[in-house]
Amino acid sequence: MGFFRRLASGTSLVYLTQSALAIQLPPGYDTVWTTQSNNSAGSMPVGGGDVGLNVWAEAGDILFYIAKSGAFDENNSLLKLGRVRLSMDPNPFEMNANSFEQHLNINDGYITFTGDNNTLIKLWVDTVTSGIHTEITSDNHLNLTAYFEAWRLTERPMGSGEEVQTSWGVNSVSEIPLPTQYPDKIDYRHNGVLSYHHNHDTPLTTFQISEQGLGDADPSSFFNPMKNNTFGAFMWSRQLHPGAITSGAYNGTNFTAYNLVSDRLSKSFKLYIGTEQSASTNIDQWAESFIKDALKMEMASQHNTIEWWNAFWDRSYIIINPDAGPDDSGFQVGKNYQYFRYMMACNAKGEYPTRFNGGLFTFDPSYVNPIWYPYTPDFRKWSGGTFTAQNQRLLYWPLLKTGDYDIMQQAFNFYQNILPTSRALGKLYFGLDVALTSEQIDNTGLPNVYEYNANVFSNSQTRDPVLYPAGIDFNDWLSWYQDTANEFVDMILQAKMYNGLDITPWKPFVEYQLAWFDEYYQQRNGLESNGTLIIYPGSGAETYKLAFNSASTVSGLRKTLSDLLSLNQNWSKGNATYYAQYLSRVPATPLHSCPGYSTLTCVAPALNYSFTENNEPTALYTVFPWGEYGLGQPTNLSYAINAYFNDTQSATYHGTYGWRQDQIWFARLGLTEEATANIISRLTDSTTYRFSAFKGPNYDWSPDINHYGSGAIGLQEMLMQTFALNNTQIRLLPAWPSEWTGYFKLQAPFSTVVTANITGPSVSNLVVVPASRLSDVVYGTE
Structure with a gap:
């Protein structure tokens, strides 16, 4: 029996149970690794508030990158705050250790590492403060060194090609100067490590205003999140004190490490890293206020963060084949759909949108392509x-x-x-x-x-x-x-x-x-x-x-x-x-005889056009996002189907990855077989990277978040469509494969929540709130 049905049997009891206890994602959705990773490309995401961490174990050390929404530098790069490395002596995670596990607890939003001598490291991010908490316990007495590794410590001109991470452009051209990478400030403060970046100038905006003929405009009239932007991290622990400043290189990028070391052996440690991003002209005041807040982190309880994650998962879910096991394609589709939501939720309280090209979880770019992108960990294609x-x-x-x-x-x-x-x-x-x-x-x-x-x-x-x-x-x-x-x-x-x-x-x-x-x-x-x-x-x-x-x-x-x-x-x-x-x-939306099929009518991409540049069949935008053509609409559905399959001008404009939307169109056209094949290709486990929901770069970057966003829309439309008849119709299972069972909870227009169990082509225990909307429910392609 499925996890949902194990809760209780019978419609009323099932939903009474749900209302009393927040839904839990299936235990198989947790990611568990029993070996260490080779490098940062084998990292696992965790986050909260507006902070995301790439976390991994490598050669006996625990490492994580820190990314924060809004950390835009002078060139509009979205910079990492830094990298943290944890080393213990004696080392419970040495390569010949007897036991190792890295575990993402998806329901509660945190990561644990276990090693020899019952050593446990818990890593979580506070969903209110975006502070990073690391808790270590062991049966053995340990020394701990926490390294804050920084690589932006000197002013330097960027190399040709590296400017792609900025907003200066997607190519190097002589008319646009190669940007300068400006340094961070890092030092020991208040018995901890303070690292921050402050934008002293905005050369990008100055150039734009001149280039775009805006010289007479008042620069202060333009919204400019780069101006005086200041962002950073403060790492501290009551059990650690400043140690040596060391240097090294990771994947070809030199770094300097400011280290906190333990005063004495201990069976437990707590390490705190505060994060901050805001505009400021008084840096000393900014730093003191930030440190003051960060020093309060030890009073925070993980309970509130766990409650936030539990409530988040209870908002909505699509669970597929929960008992089928990790190798089942339907199980993987449902799991990675939830991981898309998870990566978005790690920036739930961010001021700025999650970036389609990696979000908060980019890693060293040479692991995306070592030939094309031999740059620092800040790099991503298409700017930040x-x-x-x-x-x-x-x-x-x-x-x-x-x-x-x-x-x-x-x-x-x-x-x-x-x-x-x-x-x-x-x-x-x-x-x-x-x-x-x-x-x-x-x-x-x-x-x-x-x-x-x-x-x-x-x-x-x-x-x-x-x-x-x-x-x-x-x-x-x-x-x-x-x-x-x-x-x-x-x-x-x-x-x-x-x-x-x-x-x-x-x-x-x-x-x-x-x-x-x-x-x-x-x-x-x-x-x-x-x-x-x-x-x-x-x-x-x-x-x-x-x-x-x-x-x-x-x-x-x-x-x-x-x-x-x-x-x-x-x-x-x-x-x-x-x-x-x-x-x-x-x-009116244009129509024409399908090119190559004069007897068929297609939605036309336009009444006319001069040339093509990319390769999207934009006639299908009338299906999604706009819903003019689709199941339940009064328009002739064959015109849209013909535009996809029988328009020779766009016959090659199809695909299953990146920003392409084919699975969404298939679902809205009621084409179950095609939608299923496409969504399996898109949402099954990654074979490129270790974490199952890291795919890419496709057209953009790794992890490719818009790849998963497009997949999430497609899966939702396979299960429930709400665009027809002025957004009033609720169409269930319009393109759902008969071999998939499970359960779901989705929102619909007019403050409606739909919850049900799925058994292939039918649903059971259907609850629609408010009940008056039950009459708007239809099934399949009827």
Whole structure:
């Protein structure tokens, strides 16, 4: 019998038991290793608040990297705070030790190591303070040395290619200077080790303002999270004192270690590492306040953190084949779906969104590719502070059905924070009070340096002021790609629809982002004779360029405006009458005869376009994210199915990894076999890295978080769909394989929670709260 059914039998008793005791994930979801790792690529994630650690044992030592949300340096790299190494003497973890175990306790959110002489190390991160706690006990008396290893201690120019971790650009070009890596400060303070980085200047923003013709603008008017940003760690223990300063190298990167050593042998130790990130101009005051707070860490109880994790898991779950064993593909899919949620939850209280390209859990880049990326542990491809909405959206869409609305707000706040910049750009370049929001956008709201003028830098081309006016990225991949922010607009609206979230803080972003498409294109092109917008030049994602009425844009506007009107909110820039009129101006989604199949009708990527650059079948955006085509909708489903299978222009635009969305489309089209094969490929255990939910780099980086976000959406849509009939229909098991059993709890629109057991093509013990929504439930593809 499954874990869920072991709790109790019978519908009422099952759910009474659940309400009394938070659900526990199956014990098999814990990750347990009985051998040490070779290097940081064999690390295991743990975290909380806004801190993530990569934790591993190597050659008898315990090591972990510390990453913290918002640790942006002068170049907009997202830096590690440092690396910690723990060594004991006599060593219970020496390579010939009799016993070893590293154990991720997923339900309670912590890691343990066990070694000889009943030695136990517990490592956990406080979900309130983001402080790191290490507790050591042993039957043997031990000496402990805790090393804080830092590698940014001198000012140096970055090497060619290394600048990819910054927001200076994705390529080295002579017109853009190679950035300088500025040093951290590290020293012994208050009997501990204080390490921090303070941004004295913002050369990146200065360059952007000049490059993008903003010289007359007041730099202080731009939101700038790099300005005076200060972040660091303070490591201390009552049982340790400052020791020698040593040096070494890890994987080709030199480091200096500030060491804390034990006063005497002991059977137990407690080590604390506080973390902090905030803007400050008074560094001494910042440091003293930070250290004062860190010295209070010994009063914290892990009980509160465990309670937080238990409540988090009880919000939502999809458990598949819980008794099948670790080698079963369905079991692995369910487990790694939960690990995606886990990695997102480690930044649940972060001010900034989790990065699609590694999140808080990147490791030494040479273990991703030793030839291409021989850089420091700070390196990741596609920057640390550039918001690539096309990728980021895949991390946040699945949080609607998991009920993780607190985590979603990071992405909403990102856009609201940069709105003053986005509006200033709209006024400066086009004289419109709208949000000009680019796709590859820095956390300042300004387009990424390289992307803004990529065709100038790489091809020595001159801007055509008609096709590429100032303010629009001059870049074959990203030009006129303004509509991915619409997905975050609709997430905000749906968060209100799902659980009544107060969306007042983000209403300005919603309105000014939508205003771009109505006001700009009317200004540029006027209206068609039938009164609809002429959305040209536009873009179908990165693929269909200089597009006319891109399907992804017009279908998205129709869905977003419909959701806006359904909420019956009070708006400030527009009102219900305006938005109803705006909706009537949105063109129809284009259709055409399928290229290569003249007798078949396909959703078209656009009415027309000039060239293709990437390889996404954006006609399928009408299926997801926008749901215009799908099970239960009044549109002709065959048009979308034909667009996937019978459009020869996009026949090669398919895949099972990275940011691709095929499994989501299959699920929404009711194609069970295809969805299942794809989701198994995507969510089964990694064969590249030791931790089962570390895959990549795919198109981006390792671990590839948007790979898992896309997979999470696909699995949810295989199980429960809620987009049809104005978000009222609850469709269960529309693309669910008959060999998968288990249980689930998911959120649905209108403050609805759906819980049930699954036995292949049927459910049992179905509970829908409120009960009035039970009449909205349908099954399969009916």
